[in-house]
Amino acid sequence: MNPQCSRCNKVVYPTEKVNCLDKYWHKGCFSCEVCKMTLNMKNYKGFDKKPYCSQHYPKTSFTIVADTPENLRLKQQSKMQSQVLYKEDFEKNKGKGFSVVSDTPELQRVRKTQDQISNIKYHEDFEKSRMGGEGTPTDAFPNPGYQQPPQSQQPPRSPSNNYDPQPHVRSAAVPPPSSGGKRYRAVYDYAAADEDEVSFADGDMILDVQQIDEGWMFGRVERTGQQGMLPANYVEAI
Known part of the structure; x- marks a missing residue:
């Protein structure tokens, strides 16, 4: 007894019979399930016991699985749970700052x-700021025998006159006064801190001045007539 065609359900005779995918087909009925293109044993692809051409052969992918109603529902539920947890954490930590x-x-x-x-x-x-940009601050190591002038009358601390008038930097021998010395004018008050020094006030004229070293001079105060050592940065040349 001749079988029936799986496509048209008509009797399939041996001369036109195709046995494939555990079914019997007419040669003309053995076609793609989508485009109906006639297939043969060399170019068909079977899926779920149905013939397909290579173009319309079903391809399994995660996109199809993810788009199922159940997976869409699960994805939406997970998203809602994440938002709920985020809001709960936000409310707990709100106002706590950092x-x-x-x-x-x-x-x-x-x-x-x-x-x-x-x-x-x-x-x-x-x-x-104490050093005026460079050098050693004179206020950092005060000399016990040195008396600073008032704050408003301290000499400017610049590289040219930045020195510490300590007794050890002066010459041991005090030269005698000379009438040919230079004339200077005091720009700050100074109180003598040693026996061989001389005191003077701002504006006093210093006569017969002789340079001893970089920081000290010898001269005579015109107003008082006293003479002795004096710091070089307390006076200016006339």
Whole structure:
């Protein structure tokens, strides 16, 4: 008894019979399920016991699976749960600011390091301001025998007159006064700190001045008639 065609359900005779995919087909009925193109045993592709051409052969992909109603529902449910958890965490931490984060050991170490750097920078700037940009600050190592003038009358600290008038830098021998010395005018008050020094006031005329070294001179105060050693940066030449 001759079988029936799986496509048209008519009897298939042996001369036109095609046996494939566990079914029987007429040669003309053995075609693609989508485009109806006639196939043969060399170019067909079977899927779920149905013939397909290579163009319309079903391809399994995750896109098809992800678009199923069940997966779409699960994806939407997961998204809603994530939003709920985010809102709960936001409400719990709202108003707390960064207190929790700022108390971590790592941030405490960074903050301590920044404070140390700021303190070092502050001291460097402070020392530079005392030195006037370069040299050694004269206020850092005061001379016990040296009396500073009032703050408003201190001489300017510049590289040309930045020195420390200490007794050890002066010459041991005091030269005698000379009538051919230069004339200077005091620009600051100065109180003698040693027996061989002379005191004077701002504006006093200093006569018979002789240079002893870079920081000290010898001269006579015209107003008082006293003579002795005096700091060079307290007077100016006339």
